[in-house]
Amino acid sequence: MAKTILVVDDSASLRQVVKMALTGAGYNVLEAGDGQAALALLDGRTINMVVCDVNMPIMNGIEFVKAAKQLPAYKFLPILMLTTESQEEKKEQGKAAGAKAWMVKPFAPTQLVNAVSKLCT
């Protein structure tokens, strides 16, 4: 059965790029435009991994990771931060919040698929 990845990004075109890369590799994809909308999707359904932007309106990616880690059912959900942010300080914030990996845009699809297959066990 195909695994489900939740893609969180305020850019519709970026979500589309990620979706095309992941569906091409056989994953199912759910989409959310910000952290709050993503949290609403963590409602008990099976989600195997999250690919999440950092800078978003309403609720940013770091806040989302912290909130998701508070939900018992999703405590161990692997989260990959996919962002234009490349500062070490920001990466450390993501790590401290509970993210499993950090990838800087623009990304190559094979790079994303490799990272997802590594984390999405």
Place this chain on the structure above:
Amino acid sequence: MPTLSEQAAAAEAAHTLVELCSGVLPVWARHLAASRAQSETAVSEMMQAFAALSPHLQSAQLQSQQITAALSPVDGTVIGLEQACAQALAPLRAYPDLPADGAAAIDAALALVRDAVHAIEQINRPFSHETEAVAAQVERMYIGFQYQDRISQMIALLESDMARLQDAVAGRAPDTPELQAWLAHLEDQYAMAEQRNNHHGGADSGADADNETTFF
């Protein structure tokens, strides 16, 4: 000490500058907003078109791989089929009592297989090469589409800062803006290394070179 007339002239110039900024900044902001919206629409259109095309490209690539695999029972190449047939028929071909007609028929069959295999290989080789080349270009397109997101982020920040400047010029800002504080606030909003580089007038370095995935 400036004279009264000089002070009046300076005040008049400042007033003119404020009026100028108040009138021009909103126009610039609208142009930027329109540019950002249009670039998003354009990329979205291209993405939708590409999304429709993508399954066909993947299908062609898969077919190429399937053709190669189906015709490669021995050594991973189409030529392997010819060798496999030769090996399969070798015991029969070596049979001492095999009539001359039988040997000739086997040789003829093997020759037909060889010719067919070589013909297929000639067709499949460029097909396989083309699908690999297309896959590489698709990868580049995926990367290229993402630049719109970077541009959008940069423009959104400029729009926000221009709105802030409009408030300051119109006297709506709570404090009198000071240049260094203003620039520091702006720099604090940056997400990309190239924004910070551009802020300080460095050479344009393009997109960030940090393409490695960091696993925690």
